[in-house]
Amino acid sequence: MSDKNKKNTEKRYVFGPVPSRRLGLSLGVDIIPFKVCPLDCVYCQLGRTTEKTIERSQYAPIEDVLAELKTYLDRKVQADYITLSGSGEPTLHSRLGELIEKIKSMTDIPVAVLTNGVLFYDESVRADCSKADLVLPSLDGAGQEEFEKINRPYAGISIENVVAGLSEFRRQYKGRIWLEVFIVEGFNTEAGQIAKIKSAIAKIKPDKIQLNSVARPTADNNIKKVDSKRLLEIANQLGQDCEIITPGNWGNKTSPMYIGIKRTRQDVLDMLRRRPCSLEDLCRGLGLVRNEAVKYIESLQNEGLIQAVETEGIVYFKSL
Numbered sequence: 001m002s003d004k005n006k007k008n009t010e011k012r013y014v015f016g017p018v019p020s021r022r023l024g025l026s027l028g029v030d031i032i033p034f035k036v037c038p039l040d041c042v043y044c045q046l047g048r049t050t051e052k053t054i055e056r057s058q059y060a061p062i063e064d065v066l067a068e069l070k071t072y073l074d075r076k077v078q079a080d081y082i083t084l085s086g087s088g089e090p091t092l093h094s095r096l097g098e099l100i101e102k103i104k105s106m107t108d109i110p111v112a113v114l115t116n117g118v119l120f121y122d123e124s125v126r127a128d129c130s131k132a133d134l135v136l137p138s139l140d141g142a143g144q145e146e147f148e149k150i151n152r153p154y155a156g157i158s159i160e161n162v163v164a165g166l167s168e169f170r171r172q173y174k175g176r177i178w179l180e181v182f183i184v185e186g187f188n189t190e191a192g193q194i195a196k197i198k199s200a201i202a203k204i205k206p207d208k209i210q211l212n213s214v215a216r217p218t219a220d221n222n223i224k225k226v227d228s229k230r231l232l233e234i235a236n237q238l239g240q241d242c243e244i245i246t247p248g249n250w251g252n253k254t255s256p257m258y259i260g261i262k263r264t265r266q267d268v269l270d271m272l273r274r275r276p277c278s279l280e281d282l283c284r285g286l287g288l289v290r291n292e293a294v295k296y297i298e299s300l301q302n303e304g305l306i307q308a309v310e311t312e313g314i315v316y317f318k319s320l
């Protein structure tokens with residue numbers, strides 16, 4: 001993020017609800033600063049990792065996070081999930097379990113954790129995540145070579161330990177696990193690589209596998225999406241619990257307008273700080289009418305806070 005953007009952006013922890021291809025309407029809770037993560041995935045839509053770490057710490061004061069979330073709940077926000085996700089890896093937060101418990105005491109909306117799954121070898125991470133209703137880890141390569149090529153992990157992380165940690169979590173956890181496999185052409189598309197992922201999945205035993213590919217601007221250039229025919233072949237190879245997440249298909253999900261609550265330019269910027277969005281994403285996610293969204297986008301562009309990037313024929317706006 002540029003200094004200019006930092007200066008012009010007040011820190012907010014809660015964003016959305018955003019229309020999520022995996023979760024319906026997801027109210028995001030972002031507890032990690034941009035962009036602190038144990039990985040630096042080639043396909044990351046947030047750009048390159050600036051602090052690669054495995055150190056758990058209290059990155060955000062959970063009392064402030066909960067106070068902000070309360071303002072959304074008081075306004076009767078509608079969401080399918082409250083999702084720990086955002087600018088970095090949420091399991092790096094050392095009070096994650098306590099935060100989930102407190103959120104669940106405030107609302108009946110289920111809590112999900114969107115994670116790269118890398119830290120699940122750590123017992124305290126498994127204990128924290130076991131308090132959530134749904135955990136969505138990732139596994140893009142089950143051999144060390146492809147893991148390092150796609151995910152560029154913190155030095156010393158072995159994919160064997162990652163799979164062992166997720167398998168152990170499965171044994172302990174009574175909630176649902178939806179495992180995401182992100183397929184990148186030329187990185188993890190060979191039959192042998194898919195076979196290794198399938199063996200790892202047999203150990204992790206997720207309730208569902210979600211196959212994904214490039215749909216938004218990525219950290220590295222030249223990252224190619226896999227065509228739908230090959231994705232279908234891979235889905236069939238991975239088994240019957242595997243679904244393909246169709247890029248850009250939000251169905252009829254639209255965020256409801258809150259009575260008496262006007263969306264602001266800051267809401268648009270908050271959303272774009274967490275992921276690049278098209279005009280349609282912004283309208284659906286924030287309940288904005290098109291003209292209003294265009295007005296905010298133009299104003300943010302004029303101030304140099306966001307830029308337009310075209311991917312797969314769709315124009316996305318991303319924060320700078």
Ligand code: SF4
Nearest residue numbers: 037039040041044116
């Ligand atoms: S995609 Fe997720 S796990 Fe990978 S670098 Fe980005 S934030 Fe980290």
